[in-house]
Amino acid sequence: MFELCLICPEERVEPLTDALEALEALCVSVEDADADTDAERALFGEPGMPAPAQRWSRSQVVALFGSEAEAREAARLLSLQDFFAGCEVARIAGVPEQDWVRLTQSQFEPVPVTPAFWIVPTWHDVPAQASHVIRLDPGLAFGTGTHPTTRMCLRWIAAHPPTVQRVLDYGCGSGILAIGAALHGAASVDAVDIDPAAVQSTHDNAVANGVSLMAGLPDRAQGVYDTVLANILATPLKVLAPLLASHVAPGGALVLAGVLERQTAALQQAYAPWLALESADAEDGWVLLVARRPG
Known part of the structure; x- marks a missing residue:
């Protein structure tokens, strides 16, 4: 396998990547050509900071081809196009053969939620101190416990075990929160999402973890929990305020995540007609908001 590496200005990225795909590149990736230099520029920003630019001023576009001849022919054809102006071929080089599955797996370790509650990829042994374990493989689900919002939710579940409770996971993704609730003694768990x-994924992960829950579309959520x-995320959480609040039973808890610290006041205001949200946890610029309905 050979990689064709190109350097191009911001406005050339899209036509270049489209052309590489038309030339049957096996895959195409785009990186900051100035990474690890003083000119490096973040695209995704930080909590509380202004929205950054959409593209880097100089990008490195890397395309993989099955042979050196294919990579060189692609470079030749691209160099003849008008949109190649301002671009350059940085290198054409062989890519060492690797066990990509093993390499990917080596990058993911078990994630501790608490000293006794862990998320463990299937290829790892369970830590001896773990009494509650969710088996979930990174890259194979819609949420794997590596993001602060997920960890904060799971920490809350561990600190407030829903023993013999009825639990709703709204926007379940991989079902990781629903599975966590089931492992901590919930009597019944409904997990719903707009994405079939x-x-x-939630159903499959529940089966893999040996827990019982019901997964379905949002209309499956019925009654109070x-x-x-x-x-x-904050915007859909605001829109869903009356619906989510209506599902909280007297004495019950509403637990919201996906909210940046700077969005806390807006969420509290959105839910104020029904429930009083308070910050219960924070990590890396994200907050966990919790409200209790009076019993």
Whole structure:
């Protein structure tokens, strides 16, 4: 396998990547050509900071081909195009053969939620101190416990075990929160999502973890629950305020995540007609908001 590496200005990235795909590149990736230099520029920003630019000023476009001849022919054809102006071929080089599955697996370790509660990829042994374990493989689900919002939700579940409770995971993704609730003694768990693929993922992950729950589309959520979990994002959480609040039973808890610290006041205001949200945890610029309905 050979890689064709190109350097191009911001406005050439899209036509260049489209052309590489038309030339049947096996895959195409785009990176910051100035990474690890003083000119490096973040695209995704940080919590509380202004929205960054959409592209780097100089990008490195890397395309993989099955042979050196294919890579060189692609470089030749691209160099003849008008949109190649300002671009350059940085290198054409062989890519060492590797066991990509093993290499990918080596990058993911078990994730501790608490000293006794862990998320463990299937290729790892369970830590001896773990009494509650979720088996979930990174890259194979819609949420794997590596993001602060997921960890905070799971920490809350561990600190407030929903023993013999009815639990709703709204926007379940991989079902990781629903599975966590089931492992901590929930009597019944409904997990809902607007994406049928997420519903299927939740079902499959529940089976793999040996827990019982019901996964479905949002209309599956019926009545009130002792615990309502929603790890989404601030904007949909605001829109869903009356719906989610209506599902919280007297004495029950609403647990919201996917909220940046700077968005806390807006969420509290959105839910104020029904429930009083308070910050219960924070990590890396994200907060966990929790409300209790009076019993």
